[in-house]
Ligand SMILES: NC(=O)c1ccc[n+]([C@@H]2O[C@H](COP(=O)([O-])OP(=O)(O)OC[C@H]3O[C@@H](n4cnc5c(N)ncnc54)[C@H](O)[C@@H]3O)[C@@H](O)[C@H]2O)c1
């Protein structure tokens with residue numbers, strides 16, 4: 001019997017990540033080669049025409065799995081019946097904008113989107129927030145969707161995870177497929193902590209294989225944490241194809257499961273594990289089983305890691321307090 005298409009809502013559809021993402025969703029890379037999809041694109045009114053242009057190109061690909069494209073400028077309509085929501089559109093920081101202004105501007109986007117998800121999304125809705133500041137935007141949306149299980153709101157640290165794998169593999173001169181069990185902790189920001197102490201390279205401990213603390217502290221951690229800024233500096237625009245790729249990886253693994261013997265990183269609602277205050281949306285080592293993220297338990301955290309995890313979690317706490325003060329959660 002023909003499968004019912006999955007409704008995938010993408011916000012910021014006319015933006016650069018949207019352009020890199022939509023064709024991959026439509027080709028089956030998000031949900032697998034047997035799952036038809038319907039795209040529901042959300043844009044601001046001024047960008048609807050550009051989204052229509054992208055939709056024309058999607059049509060022109062004649063993707064066998066693509067069963068429809070609808071374009072909206074109203075979140076209530078865009079999230080109606082959504083099974084998967086990729087929240088990409090966000091208000092970027094502009095010159096002279098303080099962090100509080102940025103949080104407030106994004107609150108104006110993610111609060112109504114959370115409300116719209118609450119009002120009309122499908123019962124199995126899964127939300128990935130990509131738009132920055134991703135963790136706190138996800139927290140705002142989640143706070144306005146009280147009828148949706150909190151665990152369905154996540155933020156993207158998979159790009160950081162993939163960046164860290166790539167850097168570590170290059171240092172060790174091995175293919176990326178040899179690296180497993182790497183973790184990004186905390187916020188998708190420069191305070192994030194890429195942790196190789198539990199990572200493995202071809203089954204052996206990665207930190208022991210590296211055996212170079214100066215490289216770890218002075219090169220690896222800052223390179224991964226500041227990679228987004230380095231790409232903006234080099235490209236004159238923020239990462240787009242790699243961000244879209246990470247969004248595909250995140251949702252694919254969430255829905256279809258992570259491989260046995262490995263884990264990945266995702267920012268999910270904390271249950272208090274590893275001392276991260278309950279309710280914060282923070283990055284953890286996670287596996288996905290039966291369509292649910294689970295935090296990998298029992299990892300030993302030494303003083304080096306503890307200090308770095310705590311610093312990033314502290315930043316998330318401050319962001320949460322700031323949006324609370326603004327009445328956004
Ligand atoms: N989490 C990550 O790893 C990661 C990585 C890269 C980029 N990002 C973030 O992703 C976001 C998007 O990046 P981009 O390069 O595609 O930006 P972009 O400016 O090219 O596109 C953003 C799009 O969002 C739209 N938009 C703005 N407000 C909207 C709203 N209320 N509803 C629907 N659409 C809206 C804009 O019209 C625009 O088309 C940025 O916040 C960026 O910082 C996150």
Ligand SMILES: O=C(O)C[C@H](O)C(=O)O
Pocket residue numbers: 132159227228229231238239
């Ligand atoms: O958009 C940015 O500020 C950078 C982005 O989050 C990235 O990590 O590439």
